[in-house]
Amino acid sequence: MAKRKSIKKDKDKNKKEVLWIVYFMIAMLAILIIFNLAFRSLNKFEYSGLAFTKEKYGQIPVYHYYYYFDDAAGQQYKYNLYLRNDPRKNEIPVYGKISFLRGNTVYLSINGTGIVGCNNSMREVASLSSFLNSNLLLVKAGTPDKEEAEMNNLTHVTCETKPANTVILIQEGNETSIAQKENCYTINIARCELLDAVEKFEVRSILDAKARG
Numbered sequence: 001m002a003k004r005k006s007i008k009k010d011k012d013k014n015k016k017e018v019l020w021i022v023y024f025m026i027a028m029l030a031i032l033i034i035f036n037l038a039f040r041s042l043n044k045f046e047y048s049g050l051a052f053t054k055e056k057y058g059q060i061p062v063y064h065y066y067y068y069f070d071d072a073a074g075q076q077y078k079y080n081l082y083l084r085n086d087p088r089k090n091e092i093p094v095y096g097k098i099s100f101l102r103g104n105t106v107y108l109s110i111n112g113t114g115i116v117g118c119n120n121s122m123r124e125v126a127s128l129s130s131f132l133n134s135n136l137l138l139v140k141a142g143t144p145d146k147e148e149a150e151m152n153n154l155t156h157v158t159c160e161t162k163p164a165n166t167v168i169l170i171q172e173g174n175e176t177s178i179a180q181k182e183n184c185y186t187i188n189i190a191r192c193e194l195l196d197a198v199e200k201f202e203v204r205s206i207l208d209a210k211a212r213g
Contacts, residue, residue, distance in 0.1 A: 047087045048207055063087060067206065071136055072102075079134055081206070083199050092193070092200040096180025098208045106132055106166045109142045109157035114172030118192035125170065128198045131205075137166075144169060159184035168201075170194075178204070 043054040053064045063083040070076050100106060108129060115121050132139045142157030143149050149156035159167055159181060166183050173188025176197050187197050 045088070047203075049210065050087075050203070050206065052083075052087065057082065060084070065206075069135070077136070081131075081202065083203070085196060085199055087199070087203050090196055090200050090203070092176050092178065092196050094178045094180075094200065094204050096178075096185075098178075098180065098185060098201065098205045099212070100132075100137055100166045100205075101164075101183060102137075104138075104165050106137045106139050106168065107142050107155070107157045107162050108132070108139055109144050109167060109169045111144050111169070111171040115170065115189055115192075115194065118189075118194055121192075121194055124194040124198045128168070128201065131202050144171070159186070170197075 045052055045054075050065050055062055055064050061084075063086060065081045065083075066078060067081075068076055068078050108125070110125060129139050129141075140155060142155035143152075144156070144158045146156050148154065157167060157169075159169065163183065166185075168185050168187065170187045170189065173190055175188060176190045176193040177188050178197065178201055179186045179188070185201070187201060189197055
């Protein structure tokens with residue numbers, strides 16, 4: 001009889017130990033889920049109504065935002081915007097509103113003086129061109145220097161030469177800024193801040209488009 005009681009006690013003890021292990025595992029799983037959700041929420045933020053997520057592209061931290069848009073035929077597209085800088089900390093001033101003349105060519109005019117020597121300058125220009133193309137805008141490159149255009153068989157583009165088109169002029173300046181004059185947008189670059197200026201231009205383009213509805 002005593003032996004049976006001892007066996008029963010051992011079984012009850014083992015059962016309690018198993019239950020404690022199960023409860024412990026459930027508690028740990030709940031903690032992991034809570035921490036995971038909290039970590040994810042820390043990587044999400046809003047900037048002027050745009051919902052960004054901080055992610056990693058390989059080992060490079062990026063800030064991701066996406067949106068949908070329709071073409072003239074009603075076909076829907078998704079665009080993924082990846083920024084290397086936190087948009088909340090990008091303080092490049094923008095003077096005016098950014099919009100594009102749909103159906104017309106967008107001219108991207110580059111004055112390389114003081115810019116071509118900057119690290120990754122071609123990458124940033126290519127990034128802006130890709131942003132425009134991905135939003136179904138036809139982009140053509142040019143230069144504001146007439147002599148350079150003639151010598152290298154390039155298109156001579158200034159705010160005055162293409163008044164019926166959207167012109168984006170990138171040039172060296174005393175202050176990094178973006179300024180609008182009718183259909184022309186001048187991106188002035190100081191201290192090689194081309195990445196900051198391009199990302200500000202892209203984000204502001206999206207914000208102004210959303211504001212127009």
